[in-house]
Amino acid sequence: MKLRHWIWLGLAVMIQSCIPSLHPLYTEDTMVFESSLLGTWTDGEDAYVFEQLKGKTYLFTYMKGPEQEQYEVHLVKLGSNYYFDFYSHRKEGFYPGEDAALAPLIRTHSFAKVKWDQGTLEISHFAEVDWLENLFDQRKIRIKHERLEDEFILTASPRELQKFFLKYANDPNIFTESVSLKKAL
Numbered sequence: 001m002k003l004r005h006w007i008w009l010g011l012a013v014m015i016q017s018c019i020p021s022l023h024p025l026y027t028e029d030t031m032v033f034e035s036s037l038l039g040t041w042t043d044g045e046d047a048y049v050f051e052q053l054k055g056k057t058y059l060f061t062y063m064k065g066p067e068q069e070q071y072e073v074h075l076v077k078l079g080s081n082y083y084f085d086f087y088s089h090r091k092e093g094f095y096p097g098e099d100a101a102l103a104p105l106i107r108t109h110s111f112a113k114v115k116w117d118q119g120t121l122e123i124s125h126f127a128e129v130d131w132l133e134n135l136f137d138q139r140k141i142r143i144k145h146e147r148l149e150d151e152f153i154l155t156a157s158p159r160e161l162q163k164f165f166l167k168y169a170n171d172p173n174i175f176t177e178s179v180s181l182k183k184a185l
Helices: 002-010 129-137 158-168
Strands: 039-042 047-054 057-064 067-078 081-088 109-116 120-126 145-148 151-154 175-183
Touching: 067 158, 129 151
Parallel strands: none
Antiparallel strands: 039 047, 039 175, 047 057, 057 067, 067 081, 081 109, 109 120, 120 175, 145 151
């Protein structure tokens, strides 16, 4: 189960359990900053560290043993719900290094619904691919996207994404897997 969280955060484009987006979920009027999220959170094995990067942006570091991944995270408030918008903090741009890739890599956004209090943080990532695929196939949703073989990438604007999240915020199929964290003392 721990590996699933690592994969979810680090390889969003490659995995069926996350649906990446070319555009962010946040806009200036929906971005918020909550200092109560700052600090180290843990699931008993791995560490999840939130620091203030600049303005309303968090620097999120996920540490699994000696390995770590960093993300820029924005906290988004839509209606009464909060969401994280994860964006890789790697500065390599499209080409990560001489030997790393023959093709450009594009950083994408990944989303999660979040709930927290002083001592607990629950992160539920978006979305169940089969559920979304069924909605697309049945033409029940019309959010802009592209199908890449067996995967989807959302291409909708931030405002369109916000409307989608507001409409489906309480649907039990949209946020299916969660990680529960405790604040480290």
